[in-house]
Amino acid sequence: MNLNRSGWSALVMTVFCTSAHAGNPTSYSWPCIEQHMQSAPPSTTIAKLKALCAEDTASTVIPGELPPEPVSSAPPSNSLILARMQRERDAAKSRFSIIGHNRNYLLPVTYMANTNEAPFRSVAPPNGEGLELDNLEVKFQISLKTPLFNDLLLKNDGLYAGFTATSFWQMYNKNVSSPFRETNYEPELFWLAPFSWTPQGVDAMVLMLGFSHQSNGQTGTLSRSWNRLYADFIWEIGDFVFSLKPWYRLPESAKSYLGDSSGDDNPDIEDYMGHFAFGTAYRKNDHEFSMLVRNNLSAENKGAIQAEWTFPLLRNIRGYVQYFNGYGESLIDYNVRIERIGVGFLLTDLL
Secondary structure, eight states: OOOOHHHHHHHHHHHHHHHHHTTOOOOSOHHHHHHHHHHSOTTOOHHHHHHHHHHHHHHOOOTTSOOOOOOOSSOOOSSHHHHHHHHHHHHTTSTTOOEEOSOEEEEEEEEESSOOOGGGGGGSOTTOTTOOOOSEEEEEEEEEEEEEEESSSSTTOEEEEEEEEEEEEOTTOGGGTOOEEEEEEEEEEEEEEEOSOOOTTOOEEEEEEEEEEEEOOOOGGGOOEEEEEEEEEEEEETTEEEEEEEEEEOOOOOOSSTTOTTSOSOTTHHHHHOSEEEEEEEEETTEEEEEEEEEOOSTTOOEEEEEEEEEEOSSSOEEEEEEEEESOSSGGGTTSOEEEEEEEEEEEOOO
């Protein structure tokens, strides 16, 4: 039977209405059917038109509403770390999503028990004005990553590029125009893979191998930077996740003179930052407690400890409390002991 465009429309309309009156679920509307008919070839079936409209409906985001969660390509995992990896792989399928790397947070109120003004004296006015730093400070961190390749060497592995920026803002220090005292930038390239085999009592294991460059973006006497190769061994037992992250600092040449831009800005940084970090996180009833410890394994016993607590607050925002005590919270303070406590908001958690 040959039908012109108007006759085809009438036939489709009849079938569409019949289906609707019969109680069949229709996630597509007649305007959608008609719209696809204008561009569809004459051989297109009614079932195909319905399928096209169903796809349009599934991909439509109503203004003011969040888009639907991506459909997982794998069954949910009882493991916290494997479940996070699966969520990240699912989120990466959308080009509109940004994946969190380390924690993303804003601490609008932090208090430092001691301030480190020494590095800024060489760049301060001769009269010494504006040297005094405020104990109250804003601290925030932005940490993102994106997968470059998946299933590269092993099933469910991935090669990632990551970036983390941590800022310390003297927002309440009006005497010196509320400057950003320090910002640390850390681009990374790393390979992440789950283990298919785990020892008795261990629920999941993940290995991360990577390269990290960390710098404060300054020049002259304020410049701080270092490069590392690291391995991060992550394993999970019950509600606890553990991480052991040793690193090797890539050597740099010594400075030929004070202010030499090509020399090592901080040759003794490992004496304070240590050679490894050990961390643990515990999640229960939507509360997450974590702790990170660094140590140089020497007689001076220098290092740092950071304790954190995150808890439900709003729909996609969590409350966040952070305590730090030790060396290396920021690069400009790597050789000065800092004690700080802050409260604020968290956008992305560890687990």
